[in-house]
Amino acid sequence: MPNSSKTDRSHIKRHSERAHYDKESIYKIIDEAFICHVSFALDDQPFVIPTIHARSDDQILLHGSKGSRLLQVVKSGAPLSICVTHMDGLVLARSAMHSSMNYRSVVLFGTGEEITDNPKKLEAMEIFFEHLIPGRWRDVRHPNQKELDMTAVVAVDIEEASAKIRTGQPIDDEEDSSLPIWAGVVPFRLAAGEPEEEPGLNEGITLPDYLL
Amino acid sequence: MPNSSKTDRSHIKRHSERAHYDKESIYKIIDEAFICHVSFALDDQPFVIPTIHARSDDQILLHGSKGSRLLQVVKSGAPLSICVTHMDGLVLARSAMHSSMNYRSVVLFGTGEEITDNPKKLEAMEIFFEHLIPGRWRDVRHPNQKELDMTAVVAVDIEEASAKIRTGQPIDDEEDSSLPIWAGVVPFRLAAGEPEEEPGLNEGITLPDYLL
Numbered sequence: 001m002p003n004s005s006k007t008d009r010s011h012i013k014r015h016s017e018r019a020h021y022d023k024e025s026i027y028k029i030i031d032e033a034f035i036c037h038v039s040f041a042l043d044d045q046p047f048v049i050p051t052i053h054a055r056s057d058d059q060i061l062l063h064g065s066k067g068s069r070l071l072q073v074v075k076s077g078a079p080l081s082i083c084v085t086h087m088d089g090l091v092l093a094r095s096a097m098h099s100s101m102n103y104r105s106v107v108l109f110g111t112g113e114e115i116t117d118n119p120k121k122l123e124a125m126e127i128f129f130e131h132l133i134p135g136r137w138r139d140v141r142h143p144n145q146k147e148l149d150m151t152a153v154v155a156v157d158i159e160e161a162s163a164k165i166r167t168g169q170p171i172d173d174e175e176d177s178s179l180p181i182w183a184g185v186v187p188f189r190l191a192a193g194e195p196e197e198e199p200g201l202n203e204g205i206t207l208p209d210y211l212l
Numbered sequence: 213m214p215n216s217s218k219t220d221r222s223h224i225k226r227h228s229e230r231a232h233y234d235k236e237s238i239y240k241i242i243d244e245a246f247i248c249h250v251s252f253a254l255d256d257q258p259f260v261i262p263t264i265h266a267r268s269d270d271q272i273l274l275h276g277s278k279g280s281r282l283l284q285v286v287k288s289g290a291p292l293s294i295c296v297t298h299m300d301g302l303v304l305a306r307s308a309m310h311s312s313m314n315y316r317s318v319v320l321f322g323t324g325e326e327i328t329d330n331p332k333k334l335e336a337m338e339i340f341f342e343h344l345i346p347g348r349w350r351d352v353r354h355p356n357q358k359e360l361d362m363t364a365v366v367a368v369d370i371e372e373a374s375a376k377i378r379t380g381q382p383i384d385d386e387e388d389s390s391l392p393i394w395a396g397v398v399p400f401r402l403a404a405g406e407p408e409e410e411p412g413l414n415e416g417i418t419l420p421d422y423l424l
Contacts, residue, residue: 190299
């Protein structure tokens with residue numbers, strides 16, 4: 001994705017002060033998310049489906065069952081739009097109008113292609129694992145040929161993308177600033193809880209370092 | 213939305229054991245989320261955009277600036293797909309193949325219509341607030357006519373929808389169950405932090421009960 005790529009479909013008109021078009025901002029948002037939402041259109045009917053993703057250079061990797069509609073459409077090379085969103089907080093202004101949300105989102109456009117070469121599929125699987133749980137790939141039982149054959153892996157070229165970021169406190173109109181109404185931000189984050197081990201786990205297997 | 217509505221576009225084929233088509237399951241997932249992802253197609257180009265939503269009976273309410281592309285398309289009555297997703301945990305199987313994610317998601321299909329009547333727009337604003345921060349609406353300075361005029365509110369009829377839910381521990385193949393590999397779930401949730409008050413807040417304004 002060239003840094004300068006920007007056509008009408010990815011140009012942000014509303015709240016343009018929240019818009020970012022540089023790779024660094026865009027890729028950081030993509031890489032910090034566990035899931036994305038992929039949309040495609042069949043005839044005039046749009047679909048949007050959540051799925052696990054990972055990024056490799058200027059491509060988004062997706063995977064799933066060979067039979068899944070999403071993967072079938074993606075590998076057909078149909079135009080796609082993919083969105084990644086982090087909800088960072090509720091922004092409580094004194095006025096309803098200026099109440100908002102803090103968030104970081106990316107909307108990107110591209111087309112996909114299937115990865116059929118076995119070593120490249122395995123490499124993609126490693127990238128998914130390293131994205132979700134760095135360190136896990138070296139522990140886990142790798143896919144065998146039968147499993148690889150059941151799995152479709154696709155790479156979506158990021159043709160263009162934009163990020164939209166809102167941070168910080170509410171901005172009320174001057175005339176509202178002395179109203180006796182609480183204003184501020186309630187921050188949110190996707191928080192991990194304590195790992196819950198599978199009841200059938202062999203004795204003596206301790207929690208791996210990468211989950212501490 | 214009739215409970216029985218289900219055509220090919222909302223029929224879940226992969227992991228059909230995770231599929232739910234009843235209103236109660238579907239609406240609970242929608243109502244617990246702060247944001248949804250709305251997709252539409254212009255010519256053959258799909259778009260997917262994150263936005264705040266609320267539900268009123270069998271409709272999804274959306275709002276935004278009158279000039280936003282999303283709102284323009286929604287109010288045109290174009291076919292839409294809307295997705296709501298909660299990421300509930302990483303599912304670490306002993307094998308890469310059975311590693312997964314716990315999640316609750318809804319994909320719905322419908323068409324939108326603008327709400328232009330002032331009292332109904334205000335009612336919709338109240339529903340947004342009650343959805344995001346129950347109790348806030350009675351405190352906040354309500355929109356005036358100028359603000360209402362700048363805001364588009366749309367209602368999307370939920371024509372059909374399906375939910376997909378995965379919970380619980382990984383399910384490894386029998387032959388992998390004694391491998392010396394940690395297996396289990398790392399739960400995740402969208403967690404609220406301590407409210408951060410706006411620095412310009414008048415003295416003596418304390419945190420409202422609904423934020424405690």
